[in-house]
């Protein structure tokens with residue numbers, strides 16, 4: 001198994017305060033990993049730290065053998081780490097094709113756009129449609145296609161199913177489940193922990209800024225006491 005992302009003893013926060021600390025985790029090539037936890041446990045803070053969006057970060061973070069700490073967010077994309085924001089992940093006034101054309105850090109753009117249309121045939125059919133006029137499912141596909149344009153190794157998703165209808169939640173989880181087949185690993189932070197773990201290989205549970213449990217997704221879902229404590233009802 002090839003180790004892709006390695007995080008060791010990471011602490012991160014805002015101003016003078018650490019929100020998460022002592023965080024050690026990893027993502028292997030072609031793995032799907034979920035970070036779950038109660039409200040306010042520090043999930044979003046951890047994602048921001050991983051994407052280079054916080055100034056208060058200490059510890060170790062590597063992509064393969066390359067240190068990530070101190071590398072600006074936009075440079076991490078070029079290194080193969082992309083981030084899918086929860087909302088505002090497409091430009092509604094641009095067409096589908098234009099949304100793919102404006103992604104930065106892409107080499108061989110025409111070939112990549114055709115690869116995205118091969119992967120998402122519904123988008124190919126609507127390539128001249130403005131993103132704002134797409135169905136919810138098509139818009140999510142476009143957000144994924146945009147994230148896949150730079151041919152990333154790792155996709156980080158911050159609560160990808162928040163604010164979606166139940167039908168769309170299923171569609172988005174299926175898109176994530178399909179990432180390893182495209183050569184991409186996924187690290188997702190999720191409130192819907194049970195559903196996210198159901199498509200994951202492994203999971204980490206955060207509580208008040210620390211990893212309290214990590215295990216295979218299968219064992220986390222099977223542990224009733226832990227599931228009652230941390231996985232909620234979704």
Ligand SMILES: Nc1ncnc2c1ncn2[C@@H]1O[C@H](COP(=O)(O)OP(=O)(O)OP(=O)(O)O)[C@@H](O)[C@H]1O
Pocket residue numbers: 014019037038039040041042043044045046191
């Ligand atoms: N910009 C900020 N400045 C200062 N403190 C912040 C900031 N953003 C979040 N926090 C604090 O960090 C703590 C953890 O928040 P965070 O959003 O990381 O948790 P979370 O697990 O993602 O929560 P949720 O599931 O509700 O989104 C909270 O106490 C919050 O008040």
